[in-house]
Amino acid sequence: MCKAVVENGGQEMAEGINSxxxxxxxxxxxxxxxxxxxxFRYKKRIKS
Numbered sequence: 459m460c461k462a463v464v465e466n467g468g469q470e471m472a473e474g475i476n477s478x479x480x481x482x483x484x485x486x487x488x489x490x491x492x493x494x495x496x497x498f499r500y501k502k503r504i505k506s
Contacts, residue, residue, distance in 0.1 A: 464472050 460475065464475055
């Protein structure tokens with residue numbers, strides 16, 4: 459369905475779809491990195 463929408467839409471719509479896909483792909487990596495940072499800080503604080 460997404461492919462059909464992009465094929466019928468213009469360049470602007472394709473760029474919007476690509477931006478949405480990039481956002482959805484990057485968000486989990488950001489969350490995992492944030493969790494790793496928080497755990498690192500927590501372990502460092504306990505060691506001290």
